[in-house]
Amino acid sequence: MAKRIDVKDxxxxxxxxxxxxxVTLAVPPRSVTAFIGPSGCGKSxxxxxxxxxxxxxxGARVEGKVLLDGEDIYATTVDPVEVRxxxxxxxxxxxxxxxxxxxxxxxxxxxLGGMRNRKQLDEVAERSLxxxxxxAEVSDRLDKPGGSLSGGQQQRxxxxxxIAVQPDVLLMDEPCSALDPISTLAIEDxxxxxxxxxxxxxxxxxxxxAARVSDQTAFFNLAxxxxxxxxxxxxxxxxxxxxxxxxxxxxxxxxRFG
Amino acid sequence: xxxxxxxxxxxATPPAFQxxxxxxxFKNILATVLVTLAFLIALVPLVWLLVTVIARGxxxxxxxDWWTHSLKGVLPKExxxxxxxxxxxxxxQTVVCAVIAVPVGxxxxxxxxxxxxxxxxxxxxxxVDILSGVPSIVAALFIYALLLSTFQMGQSAFxxxxxxxxxxxxxxxxxxxxxxRLVPQELREASYALGVPKWxxxxxxxxxxxxxxxxxxxxLAMARVMGETAPVLVLVGYSKSINFNIFDGNMTSxxxxxxxxxxxxxxxxxxRVWGAALTLIILIMLxxxxxxxxxxxxxxxxx
Numbered sequence: 001m002a003k004r005i006d007v008k009d010x011x012x013x014x015x016x017x018x019x020x021x022x023v024t025l026a027v028p029p030r031s032v033t034a035f036i037g038p039s040g041c042g043k044s045x046x047x048x049x050x051x052x053x054x055x056x057x058x059g060a061r062v063e064g065k066v067l068l069d070g071e072d073i074y075a076t077t078v079d080p081v082e083v084r085x086x087x088x089x090x091x092x093x094x095x096x097x098x099x100x101x102x103x104x105x106x107x108x109x110x111x112l113g114g115m116r117n118r119k120q121l122d123e124v125a126e127r128s129l130x131x132x133x134x135x136a137e138v139s140d141r142l143d144k145p146g147g148s149l150s151g152g153q154q155q156r157x158x159x160x161x162x163i164a165v166q167p168d169v170l171l172m173d174e175p176c177s178a179l180d181p182i183s184t185l186a187i188e189d190x191x192x193x194x195x196x197x198x199x200x201x202x203x204x205x206x207x208x209x210a211a212r213v214s215d216q217t218a219f220f221n222l223a224x225x226x227x228x229x230x231x232x233x234x235x236x237x238x239x240x241x242x243x244x245x246x247x248x249x250x251x252x253x254x255x256r257f258g
Numbered sequence: 259x260x261x262x263x264x265x266x267x268x269x270a271t272p273p274a275f276q277x278x279x280x281x282x283x284f285k286n287i288l289a290t291v292l293v294t295l296a297f298l299i300a301l302v303p304l305v306w307l308l309v310t311v312i313a314r315g316x317x318x319x320x321x322x323d324w325w326t327h328s329l330k331g332v333l334p335k336e337x338x339x340x341x342x343x344x345x346x347x348x349x350x351q352t353v354v355c356a357v358i359a360v361p362v363g364x365x366x367x368x369x370x371x372x373x374x375x376x377x378x379x380x381x382x383x384x385x386v387d388i389l390s391g392v393p394s395i396v397a398a399l400f401i402y403a404l405l406l407s408t409f410q411m412g413q414s415a416f417x418x419x420x421x422x423x424x425x426x427x428x429x430x431x432x433x434x435x436x437x438x439r440l441v442p443q444e445l446r447e448a449s450y451a452l453g454v455p456k457w458x459x460x461x462x463x464x465x466x467x468x469x470x471x472x473x474x475x476x477x478l479a480m481a482r483v484m485g486e487t488a489p490v491l492v493l494v495g496y497s498k499s500i501n502f503n504i505f506d507g508n509m510t511s512x513x514x515x516x517x518x519x520x521x522x523x524x525x526x527x528x529x530r531v532w533g534a535a536l537t538l539i540i541l542i543m544l545x546x547x548x549x550x551x552x553x554x555x556x557x558x559x560x561x
Contacts, residue, residue, distance in 0.1 A: 089447075109454065158448070
């Protein structure tokens with residue numbers, strides 16, 4: 001379970017555009033790391049490169065290393081499908097599979113991976129839904145379509161779906177930005193619990209959220225339009241929000257820009 | 259300075275919201291009249307056609323013989339026999355065509371949407387565009403040159419089906435392509451993020467999500483090629499009797515029956531022409547109905 005991530009000199013390109021410049025950071029296991037920074041600074045791009053999801057975009061490529069417990073996920077011998085099975089992801093907008101029921105959504109990763117045993121799948125579905133704090137709300141309508149849930153419930157369904165395949169790391173790309181405050185609170189509480197089992201990296205625009213849920217915070221920024229984004233600093237969340245090492249970080253978190 | 263009550267009552271600035279002006283009202287009425295008129299004009303030929311075909315063909319299709327008997331041994335002036343042989347012919351030719359065109363068309367669309375990049379994809383799209391503009395007589399002549407002249411095959415229903423494939427393929431590719439493009443990229447990413455390989459994502463996530471639209475497109479494409487006349491005139495001979503063999507012998511389809519009975523000056527011939535026309539419309543309507551039902555059945559449920 002929960003593994004550590006080490007990013008070393010990571011450069012990310014979209015075609016000729018240099019999107020992210022030389023990022024180096026470390027994410028310890030069983031912790032929450034928050035990525036903050038203004039729009040377009042590359043924090044989502046860095047997140048998506050942690051499970052090789054960014055290469056789904058045509059023309060995207062990386063240079064540098066991403067190590068999962070010391071193993072380079074960009075080594076030529078590594079299958080990106082295996083990487084994504086180990087490093088799960090939750091997206092900005094809830095995206096349950098519209099053709100599937102709630103239960104089938106949760107176990108989609110296992111079913112498509114070849115697991116057939118109905119009893120086992122039902123167990124995983126219940127465990128994952130309990131893990132995502134959704135079981136109580138949906139246990140009586142598991143056969144209803146996933147699209148019938150509210151936005152907040154859908155997002156927790158997506159989290160249940162992501163943890164059902166038992167990844168080592170969970171990446172979250174602004175998981176609460178489409179949700180109301182109550183659903184946001186539910187997800188934040190959930191992140192606190194998931195931290196016991198998973199390594200979590202979360203991108204957020206909400207600095208209070210970063211301060212509430214994360215153990216360490218990374219601040220990304222970009223020098224100007226068309227310039228690559230870069231990591232300004234990464235440190236304990238408490239230190240970033242009380243006594244940041246860089247002026248730019250302080251300006252950003254105190255609302256002087258961005 | 260004195261102020262009277264009337265100046266006080268008057269607002270200092272004109273109200274922000276005023277009644278709709280006369281010019282705008284007029285333009286609105288004019289546009290409404292124009293679009294309604296255009297709709298009615300477009301409706302006239304459609305209703306007229308339907309009424310004529312139903313009125314003249316009704317008598318033929320209400321007999322049981324029409325749906326169960328061929329014209330074998332029936333004299334041109336006899337009010338007897340039916341269109342069973344032509345219905346079988348139309349269905350056989352269409353189904354054989356669909357069996358070839360639908361898988362190829364859907365797979366080509368998947369290539370274009372999910373894999374196609376660069377020159378090969380552009381060329382494919384270009385070719386599909388060209389193919390969709392090919393007149394049916396040209397498709398028929400091409401198959402004639404290929405199968406009948408070059409490969410020395412005889413006239414057959416199979417040759418007709420091959421010509422229909424050329425006409426159906428671009429329609430299936432286009433409609434499937436559009437449906438696949440409607441599937442949000444987020445769903446594919448959600449699937450990738452679970453460690454599902456790309457091919458499985460396409461088969462288990464993308465296709466089921468687009469299924470209802472794909473099926474509708476296929477059904478409409480089939481309805482469209484059913485009435486094609488040029489291929490049956492060029493590639494197969496007329497027969498008064500039933501033939502289930504698509505590779506050998508003459509096989510009548512509904513358009514071919516209409517064409518051949520047009521040369522029959524007797525009232526019985528006229529009745530067969532309109533009866534076959536009405537039958538064709540009924541068949542196509544049934545296909546559309548099935549398409550609607552399948553689409554509703556496979557549509558994504560949110561309740």
